[in-house]
Amino acid sequence: MDKRRILILGxxxxxxxxxxxxxxxxxxxVTLSLAGRTLDPAQQPVPVRTGGFGGxxxxxxxxxxxxxxxxxDATHPFAKQISANARTAAAxxxxxxxxxxxxxxxxxxxxxxxxxxxxTAAVAALGGMPRRVFLAIGRQxxxxxxxxxxxxYLVRSVDPVDPPLEAPDVEYLLARGPFAVEEEVALxxxxxxxxIVSKNSGGDATYGKIIAARALGLPVILVERPAVxxxxxxxxxxxxxxxxxxxxxxxRKRGV
Numbered sequence: 001m002d003k004r005r006i007l008i009l010g011x012x013x014x015x016x017x018x019x020x021x022x023x024x025x026x027x028x029x030v031t032l033s034l035a036g037r038t039l040d041p042a043q044q045p046v047p048v049r050t051g052g053f054g055g056x057x058x059x060x061x062x063x064x065x066x067x068x069x070x071x072x073d074a075t076h077p078f079a080k081q082i083s084a085n086a087r088t089a090a091a092x093x094x095x096x097x098x099x100x101x102x103x104x105x106x107x108x109x110x111x112x113x114x115x116x117x118x119x120t121a122a123v124a125a126l127g128g129m130p131r132r133v134f135l136a137i138g139r140q141x142x143x144x145x146x147x148x149x150x151x152x153y154l155v156r157s158v159d160p161v162d163p164p165l166e167a168p169d170v171e172y173l174l175a176r177g178p179f180a181v182e183e184e185v186a187l188x189x190x191x192x193x194x195x196i197v198s199k200n201s202g203g204d205a206t207y208g209k210i211i212a213a214r215a216l217g218l219p220v221i222l223v224e225r226p227a228v229x230x231x232x233x234x235x236x237x238x239x240x241x242x243x244x245x246x247x248x249x250x251x252r253k254r255g256v
Contacts (some may be wrong), residue, residue: 001060005028005030005066005078006030007033007068007071009071010032010034010074010075012102012182013203014100014203015072016044019045020045023045032046034050036051051239053089056084056089060093066098068098068245070248072249073099077201078199095251099230100239103202105222112202112218119144120196122221126148130152132195133151136198136209136225137198138199139157139160140249142155142161143158143163149168149169158175179208179217181208188212191224195219196209198221227251
């Protein structure tokens with residue numbers, strides 16, 4: 001059987017789940033690509049390649065060399081650069097691109113959200129008076145908060161923040177979700193947190209802190225996603241499977 005080749009750009013729960021679904025099929029050969037930033041990544045259900053491609057040109061070359069029939073971008077909603085590279089490379093290589101991106105969270109009664117468009121804007125939104133801040137934005141942009149050293153920061157990330165913040169009052173918490181709501185409530189109370197800073201990542205794994213903030217009446221500064229219009233998009237793994245089949249069938253018919 002001539003298997004269709006799929007490359008999934010991963011690093012999310014959805015990417016792993018999608019790889020598992022597609023990897024079970026005898027008509028598909030699926031490879032999952034991970035950036036390699038996480039020191040101890042979760043086990044994956046299909047063959048994995050690790051590391052960057054060398055920008056859009058490197059990814060384009062990979063698509064051509066490995067005769068990829070479909071590229072699926074299932075990276076984190078805030079992984080702007082790799083998603084931009086995927087769009088450029090897929091267009092240049094003539095390979096269809098599917099973007100799998102879970103929905104963001106939506107406010108409900110009791111939420112006290114301040115919406116900002118960047119991490120830098122989140123720093124400004126904290127204001128000048130010292131506050132106890134729970135930073136739940138990952139490690140890559142945590143150092144942005146050195147610009148506001150008057151606050152106490154509790155920084156939670158999967159891997160250590162390296163280099164660490166220069167702000168004088170910082171604690172680090174290494175943990176991987178999912179996080180139970182009861183544990184998040186206890187954390188916020190124990191650490192006497194005044195405000196949470198989070199990216200609107202969506203999904204269930206880290207939503208516990210949002211529910212906990214609602215229960216405790218705490219404000220949340222929420223960094224929203226950049227607006228990007230992709231031609232082919234899916235919001236769930238199930239939708240992605242259907243879109244993948246459609247794109248592979250169309251790709252074959254075009255004879256590309």
